[in-house]
Amino acid sequence: MRVSFVADSSGWGGAEVWLTHHLRRADEHGATAALVVSEPVAEGFAAFPVERAVVPLSRHADDAPAVRAALAAQRPDVVVVNLVDPASNAAAVAAAQDVAPTVGVLHLVGDTRAGEERAALRGLYRRMAGVISPSTEGRGQLVGELGVDPARAHVVPNGADLPADPAGPAGRPVPRIGAFGRLTAQKGFDVLLDALRRLDVPYEAVIGGAGRDGEALRAAAAGLPVTFPGWVDDPRAFLADLDLFVVSSRVEAGPLVLVEAMAEGLPCVSTDVGEVRRVAGEDVVVVPVDDAGALAGAIGGLLADPARRADLGARARARAVRDLGAGLMARRTYAVLSGVAGGAAG
DSSP states (O other), X not given: OEEEEEEOXXXXXXXXXXXXXXXXXXXXXXXXXXXXXXXXXGGGGTTSOSEEEEEOOOTTOSOOHHHHHHHHHHOOSEEEEEESSTTTTHXXXXXXXXXXXXXXXXXXXXXXXXXXXXXXHHHHHHTOSEEEESSHHHHHHHHHTTOOOGGGEEEOOOOBOOOSSOOOOOOOSSOEEEEESXXXXXXXXXXXXXXXXXXXXXXXXXXXXXOTTHHHHHHHTTTSSEEEEEOOSOHHHHHHTOSEEEEOOSSOSSOHHHHHHHHTTOOEEEESOTTHHHHHTTSSEEEOTTOHHHHHHHHHHHHTOHHHHHXXXXXXXXXXXXXXXXXXXXXXXXXXXXXXXXXXXX
16 A cells, blocks of 8 residues: 655644654555655655655645645555645645545644635545544534545544653652643643743743744743743653643644653643543543633642652553554554555455
8 A cells, every 4th residue: 555645734743743653654554655745844754764755835825736746756545634724735635636545634623714615625525535633523523514424534543652661750859840832822831821820839841842922932931930942852851851741732633742741651731622631531630721720720739749740640651551652543544544545446
């Protein structure tokens, strides 16, 4: 089975990490992987020994001729398009559908347009050979708003690598809180800073990442024991220095950073986004979105109770090993792709 993956992204994030897991595991599932990648994120995939075509970014464009030509040259049995949100990668989806049966992977719910734009988007999605979302919410939007056949819509929870030597909480005398991701409104780091300002227990905090809101967030953190180290190249090293991990996002499907932290045995607090409550159960402390008071209460309670932090971290690690490994995620994804390729062959 020849699978071409399309990464039509303007910046590196969880969708690109998802793709790296599947590129590494293609051989295990009887697939030969190839990649069509937009220029802004091409460097992140340079080390992968797969056929690779670098093309101009087509996100938000009306057509993607370079994507179409690159896919035609790769001659795939099935194409997988990484969808940043339902609408912005439409040109890449249309190009892929001109070449081979196409599966879309929706990483974020979002705007599905209205009127004629919605109708055109529905036509595009109804032609999908399959769709995958990490969340039931994403699947629901694809089926309910865009008319995808429910039989072709699949939920595959996100997964992460499971280190054999999880770091666990760092055990610092002054506990260190950590978070990382793109410094944009979606990630809710402004809410996290508001929550940190309300704490009355000693702590340090570190927020990794880069993005358009970086300067505003640094200004908002004035007077707080918070540092911003910039983009996180090595998530494991970043997580190893933490005692508590926080996801403060406003919108997610199944945040990979949370699964990575759980796999390291860190106690975690997360907003109630996407699949977090369903896949993490009681092994992560879950709070409402955009509620700085609830976030501060959850963080403060864990900072004041080292034994509870240790227990929560151990349970998070066990949950990740059981349900959230990247190997399991890839196996489920390639099962969907095999079904699509087999149906096309038949």
